[in-house]
Amino acid sequence: MFLINGKERDSLAANDRAIQFGDGCFTTARVRHGRVDFLEAHLQRLQATCRALMIPFADETLLREEMQQLAAQKGDGVLKVVITRGSGGRGYSPAACLTPTRMLSLSPAPVHYARWREAGITLALSPVRLGRNPHLAGLKHLNRLEQVLIRAHLEQTDAEEALVLDSEGWVTECCAANLFWRAGDTVFTPRLTHAGVNGIMRQHCLSRLAQSRYHVVEVSAREEAVQQADEVLLCNALMPVVPVKAFGDVRYLSHELYEFLAPYCELSD
Structure with a gap:
């Protein structure tokens, strides 16, 4: 309709x-x-x-x-x-x-998000990179051709979501979600000053994490930082949060951050 x-x-x-x-x-x-x-x-x-x-x-x-x-x-x-x-x-x-x-x-x-939350998902590195434009970074504008190509490549893999880098090789987001990863008590999320979308659920998670015991850092990082993490999760307004079980050959066993955030992500204004 x-x-x-x-x-x-x-x-x-x-x-x-x-x-x-x-x-x-x-x-x-x-x-x-x-x-x-x-x-x-x-x-x-x-x-x-x-x-x-x-x-x-x-x-x-x-x-x-x-x-x-x-x-x-x-x-x-x-x-x-x-x-x-x-x-x-x-x-x-x-x-x-x-x-x-x-x-x-x-x-x-979407019916698959419930399954994703329960079982976790896998990530594949996308060959499509995001152009850097500070004037448009963070905005959900209608120019989504990059995401269309990212999804087209993703559908040629067995993964559920794509890890997306910008044109300089910095981790930025996923095809249709924002990204968090945890190392100990520190939670990282990509800095979105040059590319990416500052999602509603990303903002909600950051607000909740700011009141928690976790130390939160918005960072410019390479894909190796995600591979070395204790835990990775994705979020968007529809999921709202989903744990990542694997990125390539790396498997993530912890759901600590996911279990902390999930109840708060079900809250609405």
């Missing part, structure tokens, strides 16, 4: 800048019992990204209502919200784009 600018439709204008240039942003939220998990955090992300992309989005109140109304129609599922700069003009200039487009869609909840 799609809701575009408040109307039930399944098509977007051909001159919408999302189609022409990938000009926009999105967020993906988990719906449980007819409610949107971390609703305010998702709205704040969209507003912050629109500001960074200079998209004049001012319909937050209306969008909140649409998200809640759409979620209420389904017990559990996935709610995706896309904000585009809208339609107008032919070239790169956004000057003629005065009204952003908001698009909401609701789909079934």
